[in-house]
Ligand SMILES: Nc1ncnc2c1ncn2[C@@H]1O[C@H](COP(=O)(O)OP(=O)(O)O)[C@@H](O)[C@H]1O
């Protein structure tokens with residue numbers, strides 16, 4: 001059962017196309033991540049799903065309704081942490097939850113939720129005195145007040161230190177176990193890989209890859225290869241002997257593509273036969289990060305900017 005269906009959604013700011021022909025569905029109980037650099041269009045898209053931004057064209061269904069037309073009823077059934085979530089400085093998590101419960105007309109078991117988001121010990125601490133991680137957990141607590149079917153978490157761990165980030169991951173994993181459907185945006189590859197059932201890689205407003213990490217790696221990665229340190233003479237020998245696809249870079253690194261398991265045996269046998277020096281062989285496979293670099297043309301830095309990899313000279 002799909003809780004979210006979007007077809008060919010477009011959104012421009014003036015002449016700038018922020019979301020460009022995006023389509024996908026999210027099933028009940030899934031954790032779905034929009035992964036992409038700053039400016040990719042993640043927040044714009046998630047806010048269209050939340051009913052707080054209007055799309056230009058396309059179709060959007062969230063819990064069976066159009067978020068822009070049915071905003072009030074939708075807001076009773078979804079939980080949201082906006083990007084850069086913040087709250088009244090002089091309010092405590094417990095007070096904030098009561099306040100939200102009043103707005104939603106919901107009855108809320110604050111102790112249960114505080115426990116669920118691992119914030120029991122700071123229930124009565126002023127917002128301004130909470131750590132970055134605790135503030136995000138308070139956001140998670142607030143998103144649960146109306147017992148939502150779907151949670152929209154826009155960069156829930158940006159700016160947190162690794163420990164705080166992991167603590168937030170623990171909470172998100174608990175949500176998943178309890179059957180919640182979660183749409184998460186992030187520019188942390190590790191986060192997307194670690195938490196999600198499926199990932200959509202977004203860049204310049206478009207979805208450029210979608211699926212489980214394994215599916216994306218299988219579609220866009222280079223498959224298994226055997227890497228070995230050796231000289232150009234060894235690379236040449238292997239090329240002639242094995243007929244396998246072999247690349248050699250001048251730092252002394254030979255990479256042999258393995259289309260089938262048996263190729264590994266052929267490669268190793270030929271290396272041994274050559275009598276040439278070699279060391280350090282490893283079987284490798286592209287990671288989601290390797291695929292990301294290929295698709296987006298650069299690494300994602302800590303703050304979400306893309307650091308371009310050097311253009312190939314060809
Ligand atoms: N209200 C707006 N008006 C004009 N441009 C905007 C507005 N909101 C976002 N943008 C631009 O649209 C692009 C996508 O932004 P956003 O959806 O926030 O991306 P992300 O969340 O992936 O960083 C960015 O270039 C941003 O500057």
Ligand SMILES: [Mg+2]
Nearest residue numbers: 042043044083
């Ligand atoms: Mg954003």
